[in-house]
Amino acid sequence: KQEVTQIPAALSVPEGENLVLNCSFTDSAIYNLQWFRQDPGKGLTSLLLIQSSQREQTSGRLNASLDKSSGRSTLYIAASQPGDSATYLCAVPIDTGRRALTFGSGTRLQVQP
Amino acid sequence: DVKVTQSSRYLVKRTGEKVFLECVQDMDHENMFWYRQDPGLGLRLIYFSYDVKMKEKGDIPEGYSVSREKKERFSLILESASTNQTSMYLCASSFPDLYGYTFGSGTRLTVV
Numbered sequence: 001k002q003e004v005t006q007i008p009a010a011l012s013v014p015e016g017e018n019l020v021l022n023c024s025f026t027d028s029a030i031y032n033l034q035w036f037r038q039d040p041g042k043g044l045t046s047l048l049l050i051q052s053s054q055r056e057q058t059s060g061r062l063n064a065s066l067d068k069s070s071g072r073s074t075l076y077i078a079a080s081q082p083g084d085s086a087t088y089l090c091a092v093p094i095d096t097g098r099r100a101l102t103f104g105s106g107t108r109l110q111v112q113p
Numbered sequence: 114d115v116k117v118t119q120s121s122r123y124l125v126k127r128t129g130e131k132v133f134l135e136c137v138q139d140m141d142h143e144n145m146f147w148y149r150q151d152p153g154l155g156l157r158l159i160y161f162s163y164d165v166k167m168k169e170k171g172d173i174p175e176g177y178s179v180s181r182e183k184k185e186r187f188s189l190i191l192e193s194a195s196t197n198q199t200s201m202y203l204c205a206s207s208f209p210d211l212y213g214y215t216f217g218s219g220t221r222l223t224v225v
Contacts, residue, residue, distance in 0.1 A: 034213050042218060043119075043203055049213040089156070091214075099144050099163065099209055100171060103156040 002027045002094055006104035013080055014112050021075040021107045023090035028068045030092045034101070035064050035075050038087045047088075048075070080111045116140075119204050119217035126224050132191040134220050136204030144207045145187035146214075147171075147179065149200040156203065162187055163209075194224045 003026045013019055023033070032051045036044040048057045048064040050073070056065040063076040073090055087108045091101040120135035138145065146161040148171075158171030160179040168179050176198060180188045187206075191198055204217040 032213075036214075036216075041201075041221070044205075044214075044216040046213045046215065094158075099207065100146055100158050100161045101214060102158070105155040 002030075002092060002102050004090060004092060004102055004104040006088075006090060006107050008107055009105065010108040010110075012110040012112060015080060015082060017080050017111075018076070018078050019080055019109075021077070021088050021109070023073040023075070023104055025071045025073075025092050027092075028071050030068065032093070033064075033066055033073050034091050035062075035073075036089045036091065038089060038106070040086075044089065077109075080109075082111045082113045085109055085111050117204055117206050117215050117217040119202075119220050121220050122218065124220060124222045126191075126194050126222065128195060128224055130191075130194045130224075132194045132222070132224075134189040134191075134202055134204075134222070136187045136189070136206075136217055137185055138187075138206040138215070139185065140206060140215065141184065142206035142208055142215075143184075144209060145181065146205045146207075147177075147187070147189045148203045148205065149173070150203055150219075151200050159189065194222075196224050198222065199224045 005024045007022045034049045035047045050057045050066045061078040066073045087106040089106040091103045117138045147159040148156045150156045162168045162181045178190045202220045205214045207214045
Protein backbone atom coordinates (compact mmCIF):
# COMPACT_ATOMS: atom_id res chain seq x y z
CA LYS A 1 0.00 0.00 0.00
CA GLN A 2 1.32 3.41 -0.99
CA GLU A 3 2.39 5.60 1.91
CA VAL A 4 3.38 9.25 1.75
CA THR A 5 5.53 11.07 4.30
CA GLN A 6 6.19 14.78 4.55
CA ILE A 7 9.05 16.42 6.41
CA PRO A 8 9.10 18.72 8.27
CA ALA A 9 5.65 18.71 9.87
CA ALA A 10 5.95 22.43 10.58
CA LEU A 11 8.25 25.20 9.47
CA SER A 12 8.59 28.84 10.45
CA VAL A 13 10.78 31.17 8.39
CA PRO A 14 11.29 34.93 8.04
CA GLU A 15 9.92 36.64 4.98
CA GLY A 16 12.19 36.50 1.95
CA GLU A 17 13.77 33.14 2.66
CA ASN A 18 13.92 30.36 0.11
CA LEU A 19 12.67 27.06 1.48
CA VAL A 20 12.25 23.40 0.59
CA LEU A 21 9.47 21.05 1.58
CA ASN A 22 10.01 17.32 1.28
CA CYS A 23 7.74 14.47 0.29
CA SER A 24 8.57 10.77 0.06
CA PHE A 25 6.48 7.85 -1.16
CA THR A 26 6.96 4.10 -0.84
CA ASP A 27 5.91 2.81 -4.28
CA SER A 28 7.79 4.42 -7.16
CA ALA A 29 5.32 3.19 -9.82
CA ILE A 30 3.25 6.37 -9.81
CA TYR A 31 1.36 8.13 -12.63
CA ASN A 32 1.94 11.55 -11.19
CA LEU A 33 2.48 13.55 -8.03
CA GLN A 34 0.52 16.59 -7.01
CA TRP A 35 1.24 19.38 -4.56
CA PHE A 36 -1.64 21.19 -2.86
CA ARG A 37 -2.03 24.15 -0.58
CA GLN A 38 -4.64 24.35 2.17
CA ASP A 39 -5.53 27.46 4.11
CA PRO A 40 -7.06 27.00 7.59
CA GLY A 41 -10.65 25.75 7.41
CA LYS A 42 -10.64 25.67 3.63
CA GLY A 43 -10.45 23.13 0.85
CA LEU A 44 -7.30 22.20 -1.08
CA THR A 45 -5.94 24.19 -3.98
CA SER A 46 -3.81 22.43 -6.57
CA LEU A 47 -0.41 24.04 -7.01
CA LEU A 48 1.59 21.77 -9.27
CA LEU A 49 1.07 18.43 -11.00
CA ILE A 50 4.12 16.47 -12.14
CA GLN A 51 3.59 13.58 -14.54
CA SER A 52 5.70 10.47 -14.08
CA SER A 53 7.70 11.29 -17.23
CA GLN A 54 8.64 14.74 -15.95
CA ARG A 55 11.35 15.73 -13.52
CA GLU A 56 10.04 19.13 -12.49
CA GLN A 57 7.31 21.70 -12.85
CA THR A 58 7.39 25.43 -12.20
CA SER A 59 4.72 27.98 -11.44
CA GLY A 60 5.85 31.44 -10.48
CA ARG A 61 7.92 31.21 -7.31
CA LEU A 62 7.15 27.50 -6.91
CA ASN A 63 9.22 24.66 -8.32
CA ALA A 64 8.45 21.00 -7.73
CA SER A 65 10.83 18.19 -8.59
CA LEU A 66 10.22 14.48 -8.84
CA ASP A 67 12.69 11.61 -8.49
CA LYS A 68 10.67 8.44 -8.97
CA SER A 69 13.58 6.06 -8.48
CA SER A 70 14.25 7.37 -4.99
CA GLY A 71 10.59 7.94 -4.17
CA ARG A 72 11.01 11.65 -3.46
CA SER A 73 9.63 15.02 -4.41
CA THR A 74 10.54 18.49 -3.23
CA LEU A 75 8.62 21.74 -3.36
CA TYR A 76 10.87 24.78 -3.53
CA ILE A 77 9.40 28.16 -2.63
CA ALA A 78 11.51 31.15 -3.59
CA ALA A 79 11.47 34.48 -1.76
CA SER A 80 8.74 33.43 0.69
CA GLN A 81 5.97 35.88 1.62
CA PRO A 82 3.51 35.99 4.55
CA GLY A 83 0.77 35.07 2.08
CA ASP A 84 2.53 31.73 1.55
CA SER A 85 1.58 30.71 5.09
CA ALA A 86 -0.55 27.59 4.77
CA THR A 87 -0.34 23.81 4.94
CA TYR A 88 1.26 22.14 1.93
CA LEU A 89 0.33 18.58 1.04
CA CYS A 90 1.68 16.19 -1.53
CA ALA A 91 -0.31 13.31 -2.96
CA VAL A 92 0.17 10.34 -5.27
CA PRO A 93 -2.25 7.77 -6.71
CA ILE A 94 -3.09 4.97 -4.29
CA ASP A 95 -1.83 2.32 -6.69
CA THR A 96 -1.40 1.73 -10.40
CA GLY A 97 -4.89 0.42 -10.89
CA ARG A 98 -6.85 3.04 -9.03
CA ARG A 99 -7.38 6.73 -9.47
CA ALA A 100 -7.79 7.93 -5.94
CA LEU A 101 -4.99 9.85 -4.24
CA THR A 102 -3.28 9.20 -0.96
CA PHE A 103 -1.96 12.22 0.89
CA GLY A 104 0.92 13.05 3.14
CA SER A 105 0.12 14.62 6.48
CA GLY A 106 1.35 18.00 5.27
CA THR A 107 3.86 20.66 6.22
CA ARG A 108 2.44 23.66 8.06
CA LEU A 109 4.35 26.73 6.91
CA GLN A 110 4.44 30.05 8.73
CA VAL A 111 6.22 32.97 7.05
CA GLN A 112 6.96 35.73 9.52
CA PRO A 113 6.76 39.35 8.25
CA ASP B 114 -13.11 28.62 -14.11
CA VAL B 115 -13.68 25.01 -13.12
CA LYS B 116 -15.59 24.38 -9.96
CA VAL B 117 -16.46 21.77 -7.39
CA THR B 118 -19.27 23.00 -5.19
CA GLN B 119 -20.19 21.53 -1.82
CA SER B 120 -23.69 22.50 -0.76
CA SER B 121 -22.91 23.50 2.82
CA ARG B 122 -19.89 25.03 4.51
CA TYR B 123 -21.07 24.22 8.02
CA LEU B 124 -23.60 21.67 9.27
CA VAL B 125 -24.74 20.72 12.74
CA LYS B 126 -26.71 17.49 13.06
CA ARG B 127 -27.97 15.33 15.89
CA THR B 128 -26.83 11.80 16.65
CA GLY B 129 -28.90 9.28 14.71
CA GLU B 130 -29.96 11.66 11.95
CA LYS B 131 -29.53 10.74 8.29
CA VAL B 132 -27.21 13.30 6.74
CA PHE B 133 -26.68 14.12 3.06
CA LEU B 134 -23.60 15.94 1.86
CA GLU B 135 -23.85 17.10 -1.73
CA CYS B 136 -21.09 17.76 -4.23
CA VAL B 137 -21.49 19.09 -7.77
CA GLN B 138 -18.81 19.62 -10.41
CA ASP B 139 -19.11 21.48 -13.70
CA MET B 140 -16.07 20.03 -15.49
CA ASP B 141 -17.53 16.81 -16.93
CA HIS B 142 -15.08 14.82 -14.82
CA GLU B 143 -15.49 11.06 -14.70
CA ASN B 144 -13.98 10.62 -11.25
CA MET B 145 -15.35 11.97 -8.00
CA PHE B 146 -14.13 11.41 -4.46
CA TRP B 147 -15.10 11.95 -0.84
CA TYR B 148 -12.45 12.43 1.85
CA ARG B 149 -12.62 13.33 5.49
CA GLN B 150 -9.90 15.31 7.22
CA ASP B 151 -9.14 15.14 10.93
CA PRO B 152 -6.30 16.65 12.96
CA GLY B 153 -3.45 14.20 13.28
CA LEU B 154 -5.01 11.76 10.80
CA GLY B 155 -4.79 13.78 7.60
CA LEU B 156 -7.05 13.13 4.63
CA ARG B 157 -8.65 9.71 4.42
CA LEU B 158 -10.57 8.38 1.45
CA ILE B 159 -14.18 7.36 2.17
CA TYR B 160 -15.61 6.49 -1.26
CA PHE B 161 -14.97 7.26 -4.89
CA SER B 162 -16.73 6.85 -8.20
CA TYR B 163 -15.43 6.29 -11.74
CA ASP B 164 -18.73 6.80 -13.51
CA VAL B 165 -22.43 7.23 -13.04
CA LYS B 166 -23.90 4.59 -10.75
CA MET B 167 -20.44 3.20 -10.00
CA LYS B 168 -18.78 3.42 -6.62
CA GLU B 169 -15.83 1.97 -4.82
CA LYS B 170 -14.95 1.86 -1.13
CA GLY B 171 -11.99 3.78 0.11
CA ASP B 172 -10.10 3.29 3.35
CA ILE B 173 -12.89 4.18 5.80
CA PRO B 174 -16.33 3.45 4.27
CA GLU B 175 -17.99 2.19 7.46
CA GLY B 176 -21.01 4.26 8.41
CA TYR B 177 -21.18 5.96 5.01
CA SER B 178 -22.80 5.34 1.65
CA VAL B 179 -22.73 7.27 -1.62
CA SER B 180 -24.93 7.96 -4.59
CA ARG B 181 -24.01 9.02 -8.11
CA GLU B 182 -27.12 9.21 -10.28
CA LYS B 183 -25.75 11.93 -12.56
CA LYS B 184 -22.20 12.52 -13.72
CA GLU B 185 -21.93 15.93 -12.14
CA ARG B 186 -23.26 15.03 -8.68
CA PHE B 187 -21.79 12.79 -5.98
CA SER B 188 -23.57 12.55 -2.65
CA LEU B 189 -22.20 11.26 0.63
CA ILE B 190 -24.76 9.81 3.03
CA LEU B 191 -24.33 9.25 6.73
CA GLU B 192 -27.01 6.66 7.45
CA SER B 193 -27.13 7.34 11.19
CA ALA B 194 -24.83 10.15 12.22
CA SER B 195 -22.56 9.57 15.20
CA THR B 196 -20.29 11.93 17.11
CA ASN B 197 -17.17 10.26 15.70
CA GLN B 198 -18.26 11.45 12.26
CA THR B 199 -17.68 15.03 13.28
CA SER B 200 -15.10 16.13 10.74
CA MET B 201 -14.22 18.22 7.70
CA TYR B 202 -15.55 16.53 4.56
CA LEU B 203 -13.89 17.28 1.24
CA CYS B 204 -15.16 16.42 -2.22
CA ALA B 205 -12.91 16.30 -5.29
CA SER B 206 -13.15 15.45 -8.97
CA SER B 207 -10.73 14.64 -11.78
CA PHE B 208 -10.27 13.24 -15.25
CA PRO B 209 -8.67 9.82 -15.23
CA ASP B 210 -5.09 9.40 -14.13
CA LEU B 211 -3.06 12.03 -15.92
CA TYR B 212 -4.90 15.08 -14.70
CA GLY B 213 -4.97 16.76 -11.35
CA TYR B 214 -7.68 16.98 -8.80
CA THR B 215 -10.02 19.88 -8.10
CA PHE B 216 -11.36 20.12 -4.56
CA GLY B 217 -14.44 21.75 -3.15
CA SER B 218 -14.19 24.16 -0.25
CA GLY B 219 -15.25 21.55 2.29
CA THR B 220 -18.14 20.94 4.69
CA ARG B 221 -17.45 21.08 8.39
CA LEU B 222 -19.91 18.69 9.99
CA THR B 223 -20.55 18.63 13.71
CA VAL B 224 -22.64 15.80 15.15
CA VAL B 225 -24.00 16.52 18.62
